[in-house]
Amino acid sequence: MQELKEKILTDGEIIEPDILKVDSFINHQIDPKTYRSIAEELKRRFKDEKIDKILTIEASGIALGLALSYELNDIPVVFAKKGTSKTVNDDLYTSEVYSYTKGKRYIACVKKKYLNEGEHILLVDDFLADGNAMMGLVDMCQQAKCQIVGCGIIIEKGFQKGHQKLVDLGLKVESLAIIESFKNGNITFK
């Protein structure tokens, strides 16, 4: 998606050898026009699929979930919440996730009544790197016996393992900007 790649080159910031900040338009300040374009492109990439519901994770996935829902006839969006302790609660699906960025574990959870057996779920998130958050969403969908339609991602770090983990599960992964490397502070896309 050329428009997104140009926006990343213009407004993204590389703050460490492998950390890209896009908080001027994606995940602190939100540029609604960019989100609309992203949502239109994801709609196009999943146009042949039946989708009942969008599942994402707080906080940065929420804007993407809603923007995409508005392109997909207002289907419901569910966002997993992040907790710090494993609550024993029969009403929740939970999955332990290691956050590479923050260097710690958290518990992702979704109320069982919001993921129903047989529903066709599209998973979305702003970033895909090692894929841990996305694997947590996959885990909860599997517990709920949902059909996972695929994964829609804004920015993928193509040199990390997330994409392959998801493909190995037979999932369709669509990332709108795939970063190949950050060599010398320059971003190269695949």
Added chain:
Amino acid sequence: MQELKEKILTDGEIIEPDILKVDSFINHQIDPKTYRSIAEELKRRFKDEKIDKILTIEASGIALGLALSYELNDIPVVFAKKGTSKTVNDDLYTSEVYSYTKGKRYIACVKKKYLNEGEHILLVDDFLADGNAMMGLVDMCQQAKCQIVGCGIIIEKGFQKGHQKLVDLGLKVESLAIIESFKNGNITFK
């Protein structure tokens, strides 16, 4: 806003004497149609105001921020982040907030470059109770010397103090459903 009140009566759950859960359509599962109606109504209530930017707080304010931006010509949305420790960082505005629901304090923060002197900022959030989160947003806007246009709220607990605190600062507060009481498990609106 009659449609919202009816939705709260149909789908809301009172889980303790004074806690209303609306996570089937507002803040865990998101109903995009409801959000669009809410955004249209907030647009109407602030139609005479100049608004440059929307400021909210993660996670539950994000969907409202984006939905409203889509009604207001795609103006930028900024969401404050929640941290646990006061980072000394010249790049951030911060404000300490006591969460009544969770019974603990957190630090709300916004990067300085996303709040600029003189900008007209509309504050939005899903709930207004004691007003602590909203007062944190007000505090950061004041630090940044922004003009606060007002506060747009989905559900207000009219029997708590948040509304009055904001009005005492001279702010316009528009809440789409104001709960007067939860007596005997029944919701009464103002």
